[in-house]
Amino acid sequence: MxxxxxxxxxxxxxxxxxxxxxxxxxxxxxxxxxxxxxxxxxxxxxxxxxxxxxxxxxxxxxxxxxxxxxxxxxxxxxxxxxxxxxxxxxxxxxxxxxxxxxxxxxxxxxxxxxxxxxxxxxxxxxxxxxxxxxxxxxxxxxxxxxxxxxxxxxxxxxxxxxxxxxxxxxxDIQLPSHFYPAMGLSLALLALIYLVFFRLHWGLGEDSAFYRHLQATVMRSERGRKLWQTLSSERPQGSEFPLPSITLMVACTALFALWALLSMETHLLDALDQNTSAFFATLRSPLLDPVAVGITLLGDPALLTLVSLSGILFFWARGMGAAAFHILAAGVTVTVVTTLMKAGFAVPRPEAVSIPPSSYAFPSGHTSGITVVIGLTASFVAQEWPPYRRWTIYAMAGVPILLIALSRLYLGVHWFSDVIGGLLLGLAVCGLTRVSYSRYDRHRLVGNALSNGTMLSVAVTAAGYVLLAYPYGMARYAIAG
Structure with a gap:
């Protein structure tokens, strides 16, 4: 054959x-x-x-x-x-x-x-x-x-x-010496995850064979038993170890490392970036521009900071200090890592708008930021649902993330590789945050006046921010020249 x-x-x-x-x-x-x-x-x-x-x-x-x-x-x-x-x-x-x-x-x-x-x-x-x-x-x-x-x-x-x-x-690209070890490690981790959870049909939930096998193996030692009990959370359906969050963290970190290597050390993605940029440039029109600007403003760092502060105050008022701290830590982490990587990689942005952002391109800060905010929100909500129904919450959460990512491509302020890098980085931070928080996850987020008021304040804040920033946004993202 x-x-x-x-x-x-x-x-x-x-x-x-x-x-x-x-x-x-x-x-x-x-x-x-x-x-x-x-x-x-x-x-x-x-x-x-x-x-x-x-x-x-x-x-x-x-x-x-x-x-x-x-x-x-x-x-x-x-x-x-x-x-x-x-x-x-x-x-x-x-x-x-x-x-x-x-x-x-x-x-x-x-x-x-x-x-x-x-x-x-x-x-x-x-x-x-x-x-x-x-x-x-x-x-x-x-x-x-x-x-x-x-x-x-x-x-x-x-x-x-x-x-x-x-x-x-x-x-015939000449690659640096660190390229192959980093790529090999990333591919090995991804291959292991693919082999275990897809080829061998081993699921991530507590009812899967792999979950039970992993639990039995870890419980054999005193240190492993303490680690399992520490990271497990008590849910209505019983104790739950954050295996999906660990898998998400490892997989997205490996994928981000691989994607960054391909983006920074080779020219393999250049044609994809250029072709994608040219495609979205052909879609620019006076009818779609206002929609894209309004969507992209929802991912502005200033608005995401205000939304995150609302979440922190909500959890603090509910007596969930650990949740408030982890949201703060996730926001700081994704901001610092994105900023440092932008400065370190120094990838120029497309020259497509009249007032391009002053920072460098890779990874997309709008995409990484909205992924963390929406991803963590979805994870807190999904934890209250049975595992087999959580995919509905995550599918709904993916819609605003996708729209904001597409708006950055449509407006011509990011390359395709920037957006994918931001998405992977954001998901890795979400996974890390959920793994760390799992030891404190003992509360249920039932609806009440406080949660409803928080949701209303977030919606009002987002609408007010977009209305105030919209005129400058239209001028800022106008086609160059």
Whole structure:
């Protein structure tokens, strides 16, 4: 099989005009029911993406073709499930994989519609989940919504590593000595997390096999038992160890280190930054500018400081001094780290607005700041919900973060790499804060007059700030020249 892949890639190198079709076809087969289990799609996609980087195919084009192939593959699997519903256990080739089909059914019953999104990244059951969704009569509109959204996240994960390797080979970049150890450590941590929680299907909740195995292992020693008990919080559903927060902290720190290395030490992301900037520049219009300015003002450091102070006062009034301190510490941490990195990396901003910000570009302070504020708010709210429903809170919290990040790109004050760097940095700080606070998390945030009043004051403060800063914002973010 590997010899065949090598021969196919060699042929594509001689006929690059077929590379787009190859990316589409590989992604389709990788996502197709049962075929994705047999065909080494990951190796094929890495090889094709490497070739795309070597021949300087636009990254967005490579991502587009791979994403479309993944959508088509899952779509075909979904309609196959509709066609053969009730007969999957008696038809070839499904009869050869009864355990795989059964695992997919259990996963679908447990996670419902979002299994289509989660399952795209989950090892062997990934190619059968769309089949199961079709067989269980999931509404087509809902399926394709999840299908398209998950493909947007899947394509970069599968295409970027190979593309960056190919670009580096083509450019023959001379990298500093610290690049390889830092990149190797980051990749090793990410690979371990991916292996444990996706390929081996080990979950993060207290009902998962990995959680129970980790608890049993740690409890064998006195020091481990104290650490577990110290970090665990008492929730309505019982004691809860912050394994998701630890995973978030480690994964985002590793990703940020890797992203910063690629951004600062290589030119692999330059084309992506330039193309993204040019794309958003074409969208500028008098109709969208006021909306983008209003959204981006919601991420201004001054407003985020006022909102954070409201949260600190709220928790202090509730007698939750530890929560107030951790919010303060998170705000100070993300501000100091972002400021120091901007000055240290000294990445120039795009020259697209009349009055560009005086600070440097990487990482985006608006993105890192709003990620910490919204992320911590969501985490306090989600802790009051059962673990299997918390994804709803985090999905809702992602909307304002995404809008503010997009506003920075639309207005032309940040590169794409700046925004991704700010997001990863903010998530890492959120994870660290939640891990540290878990030892004090003994309170429930039930609704009352104080919490309602705090929410109202935050809304009034945000609206007032945007109204006052809006005129200057419009002049500041006007197109240069």
């Amino acid at each position: 590997m010899e065949w892949i090598q021969a196919a890639i060699q042929w594509l190198g001689q006929h690059p005009g077929w590379l787009s079709a190859a990316l589409f076809g590989i992604a389709l087969v990788e996502s197709l029911a049962i075929a994705g289990v047999i065909v080494p799609g990951v190796a094929m996609m890495f090889a094709a993406a490497t070739l795309a980087g070597q021949i300087d195919m636009p990254l967005l084009e490579a991502l587009l073709w791979a994403g479309l192939g993944a959508i088509a593959g899952d779509g075909l699997s979904f309609w196959m499930g509709r066609l053969f519903q009730g007969r999957l256990d008696v038809l070839w080739p499904f009869t050869r994989y009864p355990r795989l089909i059964a695992s997919g059914e259990r996963f679908f019953h447990r996670h419902g519609g979002k299994s289509v999104v989660i399952g795209r990244f989950v090892g062997p059951i990934r190619p059968v989940l769309p089949l199961i969704a079709g067989a269980f009569q999931m509404p087509a509109r809902r399926f394709f919504t999840f299908n398209i959204l998950s493909a947007v996240g899947w394509a970069p994960v599968y295409v970027l590593p190979g593309y960056l390797v190919g670009s580096a080979m083509a450019l």
